[in-house]
Amino acid sequence: MSVVLELNKVVKRFGGITAVNELSFNVNKGESLALLGPNGAGKTTIFSLIMGEHRQTSGSIKLRGEEISKLGTHKRINNGISRTYQVPRPFNELNVLENIRVGMMPDSIMDMIWKKSDEKLEKKLADNVGFSSKEYYRTPSELSMGDLRKLELARTLATNPEIMLLDEVFAGLTVGEIEHMSQLLHEKRKEGMTFVIVSHDLRSLEPLVDRAVAMTFGHQIAEGSFIDVMADEEVRASYLGE
Amino acid sequence: MEKIFTTRSILLWILFAVVMCAIPFLAGKGFLRICIQAFFLAIYAMSWDVLSGRTGYVSFGHPFLVGIGTYATAILSYRFDMPLIASIPLGILATMIGGTILFLPALRIKETYFALVTLAFMELIYQLTQVVRPDLTGGTRGISGIESITTGAINNYYLSFGLMFIIAFSLWALMRTRLGNALSAIGMNEEAVKGCGINTTKLKLFAFLVSALVAGIGGAFSVHYFGSLAPRNLFDINFLFTIIVAALIGGSSTIIGPMIGALFLTFLLEYLRPWVPGTERFFIYGIVALLLYMYRPSGIYAIFWEVVDKFKGKNASSIKDSTSIQGVK
Ligand SMILES: Nc1ncnc2c1ncn2[C@@H]1O[C@H](COP(=O)(O)OP(=O)(O)OP(=O)(O)O)[C@@H](O)[C@H]1O
Ligand SMILES: [Mg+2]
Numbered sequence: 001m002s003v004v005l006e007l008n009k010v011v012k013r014f015g016g017i018t019a020v021n022e023l024s025f026n027v028n029k030g031e032s033l034a035l036l037g038p039n040g041a042g043k044t045t046i047f048s049l050i051m052g053e054h055r056q057t058s059g060s061i062k063l064r065g066e067e068i069s070k071l072g073t074h075k076r077i078n079n080g081i082s083r084t085y086q087v088p089r090p091f092n093e094l095n096v097l098e099n100i101r102v103g104m105m106p107d108s109i110m111d112m113i114w115k116k117s118d119e120k121l122e123k124k125l126a127d128n129v130g131f132s133s134k135e136y137y138r139t140p141s142e143l144s145m146g147d148l149r150k151l152e153l154a155r156t157l158a159t160n161p162e163i164m165l166l167d168e169v170f171a172g173l174t175v176g177e178i179e180h181m182s183q184l185l186h187e188k189r190k191e192g193m194t195f196v197i198v199s200h201d202l203r204s205l206e207p208l209v210d211r212a213v214a215m216t217f218g219h220q221i222a223e224g225s226f227i228d229v230m231a232d233e234e235v236r237a238s239y240l241g242e
Numbered sequence: 243m244e245k246i247f248t249t250r251s252i253l254l255w256i257l258f259a260v261v262m263c264a265i266p267f268l269a270g271k272g273f274l275r276i277c278i279q280a281f282f283l284a285i286y287a288m289s290w291d292v293l294s295g296r297t298g299y300v301s302f303g304h305p306f307l308v309g310i311g312t313y314a315t316a317i318l319s320y321r322f323d324m325p326l327i328a329s330i331p332l333g334i335l336a337t338m339i340g341g342t343i344l345f346l347p348a349l350r351i352k353e354t355y356f357a358l359v360t361l362a363f364m365e366l367i368y369q370l371t372q373v374v375r376p377d378l379t380g381g382t383r384g385i386s387g388i389e390s391i392t393t394g395a396i397n398n399y400y401l402s403f404g405l406m407f408i409i410a411f412s413l414w415a416l417m418r419t420r421l422g423n424a425l426s427a428i429g430m431n432e433e434a435v436k437g438c439g440i441n442t443t444k445l446k447l448f449a450f451l452v453s454a455l456v457a458g459i460g461g462a463f464s465v466h467y468f469g470s471l472a473p474r475n476l477f478d479i480n481f482l483f484t485i486i487v488a489a490l491i492g493g494s495s496t497i498i499g500p501m502i503g504a505l506f507l508t509f510l511l512e513y514l515r516p517w518v519p520g521t522e523r524f525f526i527y528g529i530v531a532l533l534l535y536m537y538r539p540s541g542i543y544a545i546f547w548e549v550v551d552k553f554k555g556k557n558a559s560s561i562k563d564s565t566s567i568q569g570v571k
Pocket of ligand 2: 043044045086167
């Protein structure tokens with residue numbers, strides 16, 4: 001197994017708060033890693049650091065062995081990492097297909113102007129995450145939370161990533177929507193996608209992951225198989241309040 | 243994706259050109275002179291709209307851009323006796339370069355501060371034109387007696403209309419591409435655009451360059467039309483608001499909207515002149531703009547399509563959405 005993403009002693013301070021504290025972990029190609037931790041543990045912050053939306057205070061982040069800490073967000077995305085947001089961030093005045101279109105856009109002004117968008121692929125991505133053709137032209141205000149998460153996923157997939165960071169994918173979804181989302185992630189896993197998944201819904205998360213890293217107050221407390229990590233005393237104390 | 247040039251849209255553009263070209267046969271010189279003013283205002287409003295209407299980075303500095311264009315052109319032509327064929331392109335180039343040097347750092351800051359910083363630029367250049375090298379800028383009095391491109395209301399009408407038409411059509415076609423989508427998306431959620439792997443700074447810079455190009459063209463040609471410039475009028479807060487209000491009441495992000503807005507505003511101001519001679523006129527249009535903006539935030543242009551669709555018995559609300567994104571139906 002080859003390591004695709006490598007965090008080494010990553011620290012992030014916001015003023016006086018240390019959100020991430022000397023955290024290190026690896027993600028292997030094709031695996032699915034759960035990132036566990038109570039509210040405020042620093043999970044979302046780690047995603048922002050990996051994406052370059054925030055810069056770490058110290059430590060290194062490597063993608064396929066190369067340091068990416070100096071790269072801007074768009075470069076990291078073009079190198080194959082992409083994320084979803086805990087709070088979905090659709091383009092409110094664009095419909096489902098147009099949202100996906102922005103996700104598929106090349107990072108070249110000339111290509112934006114001269115090359116047409118691939119409507120077939122847009123529709124395929126929309127279908128893929130479970131939109132029906134009559135939902136193509138709906139705007140985000142007409143969509144449920146489940147639909148917004150689907151859209152978020154489709155837009156992320158549109159950037160053609162190898163590694164996807166999913167933040168609270170199941171939050172706010174109905175039972176049926178959770179099932180559909182799980183199904184979709186299963187399929188993507190089979191296709192070889194690498195995942196880092198954050199979710200408070202442990203029961204839905206468990207069948208989707210190979211491994212887990214648990215953290216609290218920004219540092220790691222356990223790493224290993226999902227079951228072992230969940231059995232860890234410190235994890236139970238901090239995460240489950242036992 | 244929709245085709246950029248649909249038969250219907252091309253026909254509408256042609257119809258627009260034909261109607262506007264017929265006006266000099268029907269109207270008097272006074273009317274044409276007002277139209278010319280409106281065309282220049284439309285150019286500025288479109289320039290503002292490409293940057294601010296789309297990306298949400300509200301520029302309060304457009305008079306500053308127009309100012310560079312007019313001053314550079316006027317100085318080159320009047321003080322250095324350059325021919326028009328050199329003074330105009332150089333003036334436009336100066337707008338793009340000068341604007342970029344000052345705006346570029348500002349494009350990295352957040353929207354609200356952007357507005358403030360650009361406002362400061364306008365004030366800055368106002369002060370500078372009066373103090374630095376008044377032998378060139380003409381100080382507080384400005385410059386007059388600048389060579390004109392062509393004479394007579396009719397010729398100037400066609401010239402300014404042609405300029406506006408070419409600019410409008412080019413911008414419209416450009417904004418119908420994915421670039422237009424991307425710029426609008428920045429206005430909705432810049433972080434998410436970055437999250438799609440797009441370098442938003444590069445996009446904003448491009449939008450800015452286009453905006454400066456258009457403002458520069460407007461400035462350079464208008465100074466040759468009016469034959470004079472005065473810093474008091476150019477760097478006037480009323481001029482700034484006229485540009486912005488024209489873009490907003492017409493319908494931001496639509497290209498056609500700012501044109502309609504500019505015509506509407508110019509004629510409104512002209513016909514109010516007999517009754518309200520002073521600057522109070524600006525209050526009136528302020529109120530009109532506010533009312534329109536409160537009740538119809540998508541502007542006159544969207545109202546126009548609603549009426550058209552009512553007429554045809556179609557559902558109007560679907561149109562409003564698509565106009566805000568696609569620029570035009
Ligand atoms: N931009 C920011 N500025 C200041 N502090 C921040 C910022 N972002 C996060 N923090 C702080 O960093 C810590 C970690 O936050 P983070 O959002 O990463 O936690 P989380 O594990 O994702 O929590 P949750 O499960 O609630 O989503 C918190 O104390 C939070 O208040
Ligand atoms: Mg979080």
